[in-house]
Amino acid sequence: MTQPRPHTPAADGLPFMKMHGLGNDFVVLDSRGQPARTTPALARALGDRHRGVGFDQLAEIRDGDGSDICLDFWNSDGTRAGACGNATRCVAAHVMGETGADTLSIRTARGLLQAATVDGVTWVNMGPPQLSWDEVPLAREMEVTALPLAGDPVAVGMGNPHCVFLVEDAEAVPVTETGPKIEHDPLFPERCNVEFAEARARDEIRMRVWERGTGVTLACGSGACATLVACVLRDATDRRVRMELDGGWLSLDWREDGVWMGGPTSLVFSATLSPAFLAEVEA
Numbered sequence: 001m002t003q004p005r006p007h008t009p010a011a012d013g014l015p016f017m018k019m020h021g022l023g024n025d026f027v028v029l030d031s032r033g034q035p036a037r038t039t040p041a042l043a044r045a046l047g048d049r050h051r052g053v054g055f056d057q058l059a060e061i062r063d064g065d066g067s068d069i070c071l072d073f074w075n076s077d078g079t080r081a082g083a084c085g086n087a088t089r090c091v092a093a094h095v096m097g098e099t100g101a102d103t104l105s106i107r108t109a110r111g112l113l114q115a116a117t118v119d120g121v122t123w124v125n126m127g128p129p130q131l132s133w134d135e136v137p138l139a140r141e142m143e144v145t146a147l148p149l150a151g152d153p154v155a156v157g158m159g160n161p162h163c164v165f166l167v168e169d170a171e172a173v174p175v176t177e178t179g180p181k182i183e184h185d186p187l188f189p190e191r192c193n194v195e196f197a198e199a200r201a202r203d204e205i206r207m208r209v210w211e212r213g214t215g216v217t218l219a220c221g222s223g224a225c226a227t228l229v230a231c232v233l234r235d236a237t238d239r240r241v242r243m244e245l246d247g248g249w250l251s252l253d254w255r256e257d258g259v260w261m262g263g264p265t266s267l268v269f270s271a272t273l274s275p276a277f278l279a280e281v282e283a
């Protein structure tokens with residue numbers, strides 16, 4: 001399809017923002033007041049770091065639905081992600097900056113999430129963990145703390161599936177070798193994100209991640225939440241920790257109402273996709 005869409009005259013292209021949280025990087029489309037734009041083909045084309053823009057996830061803001069905004073997430077392989085903690089924080093910081101409010105409600109595939117700015121830091125409640133086999137989901141009925149996998153990992157749903165390994169030394173883990181094997185293990189019918197967590201103290205965790213549909217990233221917010229939950233279930237840490245990821249530090253707090261996560265966010269630039277690029281994607 002080469003016809004320009006009515007709400008974006010060809011001459012204007014498609015505006016987007018590039019953001020990151022701890023180096024977990026995002027292209028953000030703001031489709032409030034207009035039809036959603038993302039297709040699997042657009043996500044793949046934009047996610048190409050050589051011929052597109054490059055991102056770990058694409059996030060698309062839409063008009064609120066009983067919430068301030070709605071947010072959809074895509075991986076660079078064109079698949080959807082039900083949750084993305086770092087992009088949620090980045091978009092929340094941006095929208096709260098626009099309105100001057102210090103709280104925001106965000107509807108995602110996972111449900112309604114709350115964000116808040118406290119002392120200049122953006123926090124998001126990623127919701128309560130999903131700890132039954134069919135919520136994660138796993139292939140068949142079992143305890144999420146008793147998976148038939150070497151290394152005795154814990155499965156945790158945070159709106160997307162995670163498999164968390166508690167390890168002695170996170171630096172020594174061959175993430176690019178083990179990550180994809182676990183991502184595609186038949187135990188996870190929707191594949192999974194894979195985390196390797198070293199509990200350094202009751203209040204500190206080191207974590208490295210392999211993301212479903214993306215690969216190694218510098219950070220993963222929903223993965224950080226899943227990691228905290230796994231460490232608490234194994235009694236390796238308390239419910240409130242600092243976590244070091246490859247891209248920096250997050251604060252996490254598993255409260256009654258869900259897992260809260262706070263940390264830095266950054267808007268890198270705003271730019272416009274050329275009509276020629278869009279026409280190529282749509283061709």
Ligand SMILES: N[C@H](CCC[C@H](N)C(=O)O)C(=O)O
Pocket residue numbers: 024056057075080081082083084085086087160161193211212213214217219220221222223
């Ligand atoms: N980076 C994201 C998670 C992406 C998860 C995605 N790879 C999936 O398919 O679930 C985060 O900060 O939570």
